[in-house]
Amino acid sequence: MIPELFITAILVLLGGALLSFALSSRDERTVRTVALGSAIIASVFLAALSLFTLLTGQNFVFTVYQPFPYLAISFFIDRLAAFFLLLIAIIGGCVAVYTVEYFEHLGGGARRNHLCAFGNLFILAMVLVVSSATTISFLLFWELMAASSFFLVMYEYTREETRKAGVFYFIMTQLSTLFVMLGIFALYVQTGSFAIAPLTAAGSPLITAAFLALFVGFAIKAGIIPFHKWLPYAHPASPSPISALLSGVMLKIAVYGLIRFLLDVFQPDIWWGVLILAAGTTSAVLGIIYALKEHDVKAMLAYSSIENVGIVFVGIGLSIILSAANLPLLATISLLGALFHALNHALFKALLFLTSGSVVHATHTRDIEHMGGLAHRMPWTSGLFFVGAVSISALPPFNGFASELMIFSAFFSSVAVVDPLLKVLLFISLALFALTSALSMACFVKAFGSIFLALPRSSESEKAHEVSEMMLIGPGILAAACILLGLFSYKIFFLVGYPAVIPDMLLIGILLLVMAALTYAFLYFFASREVRVSETWGCGIHSQQPATEYTGHGFSEPIDIIFSAIYRTRTKNERTFFDRANCIFAEGTGEIRLMKVFEEYLYLPLARFAVWAAESISRFQNGCLDTYLLYVFVAVVAVIIFLGWYA
Amino acid sequence: MSLDFVVYMMVNTLLVIAAAPFFVSFIKKVKAWTQGRRGPSVFQTYANLAKLLKKEVIYSPHSSRIMRVTPYVNIAAALVASLFVPLAFVPEPVGGIGNIILFLYLLALGKFFMALSGLDAGSSFGGMGSSREMSISAVIEPTTIIVFAALAFVFKTLNIFTIFSVTAGSSTPVTPTLILLGISLFIILIVETSRIPVDNPETHLELTMIHEGMILEQSGRNLALMELSSGIKLTLLIALLINLVLPFGLGTTLTVAGIAIAAVLFLLKGVLLGGIIGLFESSMSKMRFFRLPSLFAMAFFFSTLTIIIEVFT
Numbered sequence: 024m025i026p027e028l029f030i031t032a033i034l035v036l037l038g039g040a041l042l043s044f045a046l047s048s049r050d051e052r053t054v055r056t057v058a059l060g061s062a063i064i065a066s067v068f069l070a071a072l073s074l075f076t077l078l079t080g081q082n083f084v085f086t087v088y089q090p091f092p093y094l095a096i097s098f099f100i101d102r103l104a105a106f107f108l109l110l111i112a113i114i115g116g117c118v119a120v121y122t123v124e125y126f127e128h129l130g131g132g133a134r135r136n137h138l139c140a141f142g143n144l145f146i147l148a149m150v151l152v153v154s155s156a157t158t159i160s161f162l163l164f165w166e167l168m169a170a171s172s173f174f175l176v177m178y179e180y181t182r183e184e185t186r187k188a189g190v191f192y193f194i195m196t197q198l199s200t201l202f203v204m205l206g207i208f209a210l211y212v213q214t215g216s217f218a219i220a221p222l223t224a225a226g227s228p229l230i231t232a233a234f235l236a237l238f239v240g241f242a243i244k245a246g247i248i249p250f251h252k253w254l255p256y257a258h259p260a261s262p263s264p265i266s267a268l269l270s271g272v273m274l275k276i277a278v279y280g281l282i283r284f285l286l287d288v289f290q291p292d293i294w295w296g297v298l299i300l301a302a303g304t305t306s307a308v309l310g311i312i313y314a315l316k317e318h319d320v321k322a323m324l325a326y327s328s329i330e331n332v333g334i335v336f337v338g339i340g341l342s343i344i345l346s347a348a349n350l351p352l353l354a355t356i357s358l359l360g361a362l363f364h365a366l367n368h369a370l371f372k373a374l375l376f377l378t379s380g381s382v383v384h385a386t387h388t389r390d391i392e393h394m395g396g397l398a399h400r401m402p403w404t405s406g407l408f409f410v411g412a413v414s415i416s417a418l419p420p421f422n423g424f425a426s427e428l429m430i431f432s433a434f435f436s437s438v439a440v441v442d443p444l445l446k447v448l449l450f451i452s453l454a455l456f457a458l459t460s461a462l463s464m465a466c467f468v469k470a471f472g473s474i475f476l477a478l479p480r481s482s483e484s485e486k487a488h489e490v491s492e493m494m495l496i497g498p499g500i501l502a503a504a505c506i507l508l509g510l511f512s513y514k515i516f517f518l519v520g521y522p523a524v525i526p527d528m529l530l531i532g533i534l535l536l537v538m539a540a541l542t543y544a545f546l547y548f549f550a551s552r553e554v555r556v557s558e559t560w561g562c563g564i565h566s567q568q569p570a571t572e573y574t575g576h577g578f579s580e581p582i583d584i585i586f587s588a589i590y591r592t593r594t595k596n597e598r599t600f601f602d603r604a605n606c607i608f609a610e611g612t613g614e615i616r617l618m619k620v621f622e623e624y625l626y627l628p629l630a631r632f633a634v635w636a637a638e639s640i641s642r643f644q645n646g647c648l649d650t651y652l653l654y655v656f657v658a659v660v661a662v663i664i665f666l667g668w669y670a
Numbered sequence: 671m672s673l674d675f676v677v678y679m680m681v682n683t684l685l686v687i688a689a690a691p692f693f694v695s696f697i698k699k700v701k702a703w704t705q706g707r708r709g710p711s712v713f714q715t716y717a718n719l720a721k722l723l724k725k726e727v728i729y730s731p732h733s734s735r736i737m738r739v740t741p742y743v744n745i746a747a748a749l750v751a752s753l754f755v756p757l758a759f760v761p762e763p764v765g766g767i768g769n770i771i772l773f774l775y776l777l778a779l780g781k782f783f784m785a786l787s788g789l790d791a792g793s794s795f796g797g798m799g800s801s802r803e804m805s806i807s808a809v810i811e812p813t814t815i816i817v818f819a820a821l822a823f824v825f826k827t828l829n830i831f832t833i834f835s836v837t838a839g840s841s842t843p844v845t846p847t848l849i850l851l852g853i854s855l856f857i858i859l860i861v862e863t864s865r866i867p868v869d870n871p872e873t874h875l876e877l878t879m880i881h882e883g884m885i886l887e888q889s890g891r892n893l894a895l896m897e898l899s900s901g902i903k904l905t906l907l908i909a910l911l912i913n914l915v916l917p918f919g920l921g922t923t924l925t926v927a928g929i930a931i932a933a934v935l936f937l938l939k940g941v942l943l944g945g946i947i948g949l950f951e952s953s954m955s956k957m958r959f960f961r962l963p964s965l966f967a968m969a970f971f972f973s974t975l976t977i978i979i980e981v982f983t
Contacts, residue, residue, distance in 0.1 A: 398736070450819065453819055477797075
């Protein structure tokens with residue numbers, strides 16, 4: 024039953040993609056609606072089968088295609104795979120619902136059909152990666168995912184920034200595939216098979232190398248600092264639903280890969296956990312600090328994704344450390360927290376990307392300084408964005424809090440770890456984790472405040488209007504999921520067989536409602552009920568003007584100053600004078616520039632090295648026949664000598 | 671949920687609401703005394719709240735629903751948080767009530783809404799207040815979490831109820847570690863309740879105000895709710911500190927006489943701590959905003975030191 028449902032879902036997705044490719048010359052809404060509709064139907068199937076697998080805990084293995092004895096395309100769905108299938112299904116379905124109308128507002132004519140087709144292929148590739156039973160099919164579909172997402176990012180290829188983003192994205196995503204391939208190859212050398220099965224030998228350098236290669240490959244795809252730079256370029260460049268898929272789902276596929284290999288293949292050492300924890304903490308803190316500085320709403324959300332994936336990595340790393348320290352219960356809580364946060368982040372980040380897509384559509388700008396006052400003009404969108412903002416700021420009783428609470432409690436109880444040095448490391452990581460969560464609250468107060476509250480700061484923002492229904496229904500489902508997953512987190516974990524890993528959030532929600540209702544009732548009977556809408560005091564000005572508002576820049580200025588050492592701003596002040604004593608000023612320039620630390624010190628040197636190496640090698644290929652004959656001669660002589668030596 | 675717990679919820683909530691305005695006024699009174707003034711009566715805040723309830727609410731035409739729901743969310747978060755800190759007697763914990771992390775994040779929930787309401791009307795005062803409040807709360811957060819993690823570490827539990835029943839039942843409750851943690855908690859109290867040297871609760875001057883800036887747009891009954899919730903926050907942090915360091919009289923069984931005695935004792939101990947807060951505030955001036963991070967860094971290293979001592983002994 025489950026395999027058939029799975030195959031049907033895959034065929035429906037593939038059918039939608041092929042139809043859209045076949046009819047790519049016809050710029051008709053029907054074609055796109057059918058393609059997106061097939062994505063929605065496939066999502067429903069996938070959600071059903073993954074929910075069934077999650078609740079019953081059954082495993083399914085089935086082979087579909089076997090061209091060579093060693094190379095079987097077979098699928099394996101267990102609880103872990105089903106969990107990520109559910110994630111893909113929910114986000115994919117909601118994004119498709121949103122996109123039905125969003126694409127009609129997008130320029131590009133019949134190329135939008137390609138967008139639908141590649142979108143379907145992208146979702147399909149992610150589904151297949153998650154359900155791969157062998158490392159070789161994992162790698163194959165991993166590459167399909169990378170390639171199809173590249174075309175999605177490059178949609179608006181005529182724009183300069185998109186092309187830059189595309190190049191960045193392509194190189195990073197191929198590097199990721201390269202490292203994953205190296206890791207899988209090392210595993211093959213070690214075991215002689217492509218099966219995802221536990222390693223019998225442990226501790227050999229080859230296994231460590233395999234882990235490191237896989238870790239780098241997954242970290243690049245997940246946007247872990249310092250491999251994160253593609254995210255803030257690719258997200259603003261691609262259409263909003265695509266950003267939602269990239270950030271909400273694709274990053275989680277990397278998380279899936281890491282967890283799958285750690286749980287089912289390796290026997291992790293404690294230092295692997297420390298490495299993952301350190302990488303996660305760094306990403307979390309730096310990600311949110313950079314997000315605060317960002318005024319392009321989509322780049323801000325991209326940096327915030329880096330932060331949240333960092334939190335997921337913190338949970339994974341912590342879980343490895345705890346299980347190595349023989350605390351299996353805490354390790355489980357931490358890993359469940361990481362998984363739950365992956366799902367939650369997918370939900371609220373897709374919600375935020377979709378609603379910010381609506382905002383960008385309504386205001387024609389991505390700069391939050393030119394927005395404002397949209398709460399009155401787009402009441403539904405603002406409400407949905409608000410749910411996302413509260414969830415991502417980890418406030419009770421929403422879902423973002425539930426998962427962070429689990430990681431926090433694992434941290435708080437992790438002091439039972441024996442090694443004192445490890446304890447200190449855990450405390451430092453905990454402190455930084457706390458800083459992250461407080462800064463993300465600041466970041467989303469700023470985002471919501473600048474985008475939706477106060478007065479509009481541009482004429483476009485003034486003229487903005489609410490978006491159509493489908494663009495509210497998609498995010499609406501996600502918002503409902505955010506609230507329900509938070510409130511019923513206790514029940515959900517109880518249902519899947521992990522009781523008492525989290526306090527009952529429903530109780531807190533009910534208590535909050537009761538207290539608010541009691542207060543309201545008290546005020547209704549014992550206080551004045553008069554309300555007046557009138558200009559409030561604004562330091563003696565006649566009426567409030569947009570120019571006097573606190574801007575987003577202004578809002579984050581104190582944090583900029585406090586963390587100026589991390590931002591690495593570079594102040595330039597060049598002046599020329601008419602006289603020697605430097606008294607009579609002629610002209611000059613002054614600027615405060617944010618240094619792109621990682622780009623300037625890591626990416627560009629590496630890129631220059633690659634170019635230099637390529638140039639050195641290309642000197643051998645000079646197009647002259649004589650030289651090539653010489654190469655052949657030298658090679659033959661070398662082979663003869665080599666054979667003579669060993670024979 | 672047992673009957674005991676229902677009684678506890680009602681008694682504790684009423685006690686917190688009743689005590690909160692008193693502590694607010696009492697600290698003001700102490701500050702007035704140190705300045706050689708007589709100051710307003712210790713019941714002045716009750717009168718202020720009653721007066722505000724009778725006034726109309728004025729909303730700016732630019733403000734949205736955020737402004738209208740913030741007072742209710744704030745008071746609800748503060749009241750639910752008040753269930754987490756037993757004032758007079760400690761029942762068996764129910765569900766997640768008493769969870770330290772949940773307690774901290776309930777307070778953060780109120781703060782989030784308050785900061786948004788500061789931005790809502792578009793006034794630059796409100797924005798300034800929100801911006802500063804969010805910056806300060808971000809920088810103090812690592813310290814807060816480390817202190818509470820240390821508490822969890824020392825008592826081997828995440829639940830405030832369990833911590834309190836340990837301190838209440840112990841014969842020698844005050845250990846050096848607890849005193850060190852108490853000092854860290856005191857700094858957190860000063861920061862979280864917007865007191866000198868971080869913020870000045872008395873002024874409405876743009877250079878100094880943080881918390882007052884955010885609620886400048888609030889009026890009438892909404893303002894009363896905001897004032898009451900910040901009073902409740904103060905009371906809760908006072909109670910947390912008192913029941914950790916001076917727990918005597920804190921009951922673990924439900925009797926009318928026990929609760930009455932414990933409540934009176936709590937008020938007396940609260941008066942003592944309130945006096946200390948008042949004197950502390952009077953003895954220093956407000957710090958420049960950008961010098962605050964170094965104060966927080968001090969608090970952070972202090973609490974980390976506590977933990978390291980605890981870890982290595």
